[in-house]
Amino acid sequence: MIHPEPAAPWALAFVNAIPHGVVVGVHLPAGPDPVEEAVLTRLVPAERDAAVALRGFRQVQFVGGRLAVAAAFAELGTRRMAVLADEHGTPLFPEGLVGSISHKQDLAVALLARGSVAVGVxxxxxxxxxxxxxxxxxxxxxxxxxxxxxxxxxxxxxxxxxxxxxxxxxxxxxxxxxxxxxxxxxxxxxxxxxxxxxxxxxxxxxxxxxxxxxxxxxxxxxxxxxxxx
Ligand SMILES: CC(C)(COP(=O)(O)OP(=O)(O)OC[C@H]1O[C@@H](n2cnc3c(N)ncnc32)[C@H](O)[C@@H]1OP(=O)(O)O)[C@@H](O)C(=O)NCCC(=O)NCCS
Missing domain, CATH: 3.90.470.20 (4'-phosphopantetheinyl transferase domain)
Structure with a gap:
């Protein structure tokens, strides 16, 4: 089910249960300004550290993707853990969960599912x-x-x-x-x-x-x- 929300930056755009897992969308701000501390503190500490090393839209997209992941963890009723990246940029999900991230300039989405079968979004x-x-x-x-x-x-x-x-x-x-x-x-x-x-x-x-x-x-x-x- 899609739950539209006002397009305020960082607000949830939708939470949708689909056959491959839970997919969450998060609205992104229009510009590449540095992400405010109030938003960064919504990430787990290791993700926040990764985010502050990034600049411009790359930082905005990274933060949006991780906020979407956070909402997907909550939707699955799973304890929130850091989702960092390997040297190829692959997001690394905790044991027992699989997921994937995508973004456009105004929207970040994350897919999260239980199990060990790889997914992509x-x-x-x-x-x-x-x-x-x-x-x-x-x-x-x-x-x-x-x-x-x-x-x-x-x-x-x-x-x-x-x-x-x-x-x-x-x-x-x-x-x-x-x-x-x-x-x-x-x-x-x-x-x-x-x-x-x-x-x-x-x-x-x-x-x-x-x-x-x-x-x-x-x-x-x-x-x-x-x-x-
Ligand atoms: C890696 C790639 C798929 C990313 O797609 P994109 O449209 O540029 O960007 P998106 O916004 O959709 O996705 C970016 C996210 O992909 C994920 N990602 C990046 N590299 C990845 C990899 N090697 N494996 C899995 N996920 C990856 C990350 O989560 C990234 O977001 P984040 O850095 O904020 O965490 C694309 O740039 C690419 O290199 N494609 C290779 C060619 C291809 O697709 N071939 C098809 C073969 S069937």
């Missing part, structure tokens, strides 16, 4: 088609399928596929620990919100993927669960 705008992106992020088969759609649907379909691939990356990079190219999986968006994922490279067939997309206004939110076989 990604948020993308769909309003402005960007030339060259389909050719960069889609395989020839995907491109052919997209180009067969009515022109008005082509960009949105591309963004859903792109976003699922970003969610996949976040879910599997911590295991593979290598760059995963956009041509290594194919994504087939479903009209019911469930998206089929076909691995292309043999290494990716070692995962069983479950992918979903949903809409937050003009934005698409994708979540992926990637279970190592």
């Amino acid at each position: 990604d948020l993308e705008d769909t309003d402005r088609p960007r030339p060259g992106v389909p050719e960069r992020v889609l395989t020839p088969r995907e491109l052919e399928a997209v180009r067969a759609l009515p022109e008005s649907r082509q960009w949105v379909d591309t963004v859903v596929r792109f976003s699922v691939k970003e969610s996949i990356y976040k879910a599997i990079h911590p295991t593979l620990r290598r760059y995963v190219g956009f041509g290594e999986v194919e994504v087939w968006p479903g009209t019911d919100g469930w998206d089929r994922v076909d691995p292309v490279t043999p290494e990716l067939t070692t995962f069983q993927f479950e992918a979903r997309h949903c809409w937050i206004g003009m934005r698409v939110l994708t979540t992926v669960r990637a279970e190592a076989r």
Whole structure:
């Protein structure tokens, strides 16, 4: 269920229970000004220390993501613990929990679930088609399928596929620990919100993927669960 709130900076935008976990959105302030101490103190100390080392929008996004994580911990009824990053930027969740983070300039989202099966979340705008992106992020088969759609649907379909691939990356990079190219999986968006994922490279067939997309206004939110076989 979505609970809209006023778009005050740092306020909850939504808390939503979805098949891959709890997803929380937090509104971000409009500018890159340093985050006020009153907001930083809402983080656990180790996260606050990480945040003060950051500058500009990077600091704003980091803090927003961790506040979204905090609200997701509360929603699951779990004791809040620090979620720091490894050397690749992967957020490290405590034993027994998995999660992922994404942000846009005005919104940070976090996905949190119980268990040990990796998850990924990604948020993308769909309003402005960007030339060259389909050719960069889609395989020839995907491109052919997209180009067969009515022109008005082509960009949105591309963004859903792109976003699922970003969610996949976040879910599997911590295991593979290598760059995963956009041509290594194919994504087939479903009209019911469930998206089929076909691995292309043999290494990716070692995962069983479950992918979903949903809409937050003009934005698409994708979540992926990637279970190592
Ligand atoms: C890492 C990447 C997925 C981040 O996506 P993005 O759209 O740039 O940024 P988002 O705001 O959605 O996500 C940022 C969050 O991703 C998470 N993240 C960063 N690197 C990560 C990694 N290696 N593994 C998992 N999560 C990661 C972090 O939580 C980060 O937020 P934080 O630093 O505040 O904690 C993207 O930049 C990238 O490098 N993609 C590689 C190519 C790819 O996606 N291939 C698809 C293969 S199927």
